[in-house]
Amino acid sequence: MDRNAKVAVTLGDPAGVGPEVIVKALAALPAAERRDFVIVGNAEALERAVRATHVALDFGPSSSEDGNTIAVDEVPLGAPLPEIGKVSPVAGDASVRYIARAVDLAMSKDADVIVTAPINKEAMNLAGHHFDGHTGLLAHLTGSKSSFMLLASERLNTIHVSTHVSLKGAIERAKTERVLATIEAGHNHFMRLGKKARIAVAGLNPHCGENGLFGTEDAEFLAPAVELAQAKGIDVAGPISADTVFARAYNGAFDLVIAQYHDQGHIPIKLVAFETAVNVSLGLPIDRVSVDHGTAFDIAGTGRANHVNMLSAIAYARLMARSPRRAAASAA
Template sequence: MGKDTRVAITLGDPAGVGPEVIVKALASLPRKELASFTVVGNIEALERAKQATSAAVDFAMRPTDGAVLVEEVPIDAALPEIGKVSATAGEASVRYIRRAVEMAIAGEADCIVTAPINKEAMNLAGHHFDGHTGLLAHLTGSKSSFMLLASERLNTIHVSTHVSLRGAIERATVERVLATIEAGHNHFMRLGMKPRIAVAGLNPHCGENGLFGDEDTRFLAPAVELAKAKGIDVTGPISADTVFARAYNGAFDLVVAQYHDQGHIPIKLVAFDTAVNVSLGLPIDRVSVDHGTAFDIAGTGKANHVNMLSAIAYARLVAGSPRRPTTQ
């Protein structure tokens, strides 16, 4: 990451572990690197997290040597109680994200890193989105976005995420599967790699020639052929009970998962602490931790910050890569 590149880190739900993993992660980085970061949230929440974790890092609301800059976002209420779902915390988390998006669009941040939010709290505050992915698409005016889970040996991109299983089947159209393949291809090309992509089947054994459903033949296979015609190195559909193991062992760089659990389960099995969530298809760059608010341990200082460090590292990689998406 260049010395002038800035990463904005949103605080997440202030009642969860987000503030704690942020302060612990930043405290573990070399002091000279801290000027590259801005935390979007509330300095009071960060100071509370410092007390819980005993993390040795300073925060300031104006540029100060050796301190992390804070973009203060008013929440018009007292700081929410730790470990509790509340509309106040949900509203605060949305305000942090909105401000970070504004910064990214204005060129004040090159990539956003998001700490975890709570969907129930966000909905209690009147923001009816499926999580970060839907909210970010709304805030940036994007038609849709794609969730990539990235780890050292396994990467998955999802055709659908936070919908019912029935809804996921309905979303596995030729157009959406093709768009997902292209989004994954373009992202890896941007990072300097032409990826070998595998498309996971939707039905058991890809439908077994119609015995267990015909969606793989009707929708997934045509999408793969259209992607190949665009010069993308893609194979499939391949039965989901084998494709992730093949990718983990080096046969593929990216697997297109058809729905949330199909892609999340293998990633969480092999890279629970290090996998990161990357939003593709947006006009801005966003990377997130791949864990929740963990209200049960919030405020104890026990939250593991390894995943936040992984998110920061991936954000630096993305921020240093020019936006030149291509399907060739």
């Protein structure tokens, strides 16, 4: 990563494992690289995480030259630090305000990319913030019509047509316009990273509907989206039966799979890359990468939380910080 590329890391839910995986991941990085990070959250929560994990880091308003003091953009809690491992509206509200502050930094170009630690949807909603998670909240904060969730790993990548909706709602959203937009978002992202992706569209119904025996949505909505994308010069095939397409992609046939709904994409990724897959938001005016795990309240405060996924998120964020944004018109 270039020295001037600034990474803003949000604390996540302060009652969860977010602060712990952040401090453990930063402690694992070379000291010189830590100067490029700013933690958006509360120094008190980070200091609690340091005590739990026994890492040797300090926190202050700015980074030290030796990299042992990490910059914190302090977001006042307005209440005592929430109890560790408990669902709390105070923590839910704080987690949203951390994200809002990080978005401000990114929109004003004071940060090149955001890395987010996990939030708790129940706590967030208890605090009055009624979003489906990071994806919907980030779209709201940036004024974006919608965004797309890409799960990225070394051998399998999948981007979702829909995420946190009911299965019935997901079927209703799998229309040509949205499927085409998802294909284009994935294609443009890979072009930005210097690769023209080989894309496969997973079918919605068993065996892609088997010529209408098990549903008509694949022929009626998905196939036209593929044809429109192909006409734009995108390397895309499908729809392909979901029971084989992910294995084919994992074995090298495709670089990206278009998943029609949350579990269709999440299950294979979590099977093959549970610790290393990261969540990337596409379609926003800012860059954001997240860990692909939850707040793990059951082990919060013990220091046992695994920071490997946070390191993966940081590495992907660095990759994006090095890659200039491209206009969609030039991506093909």
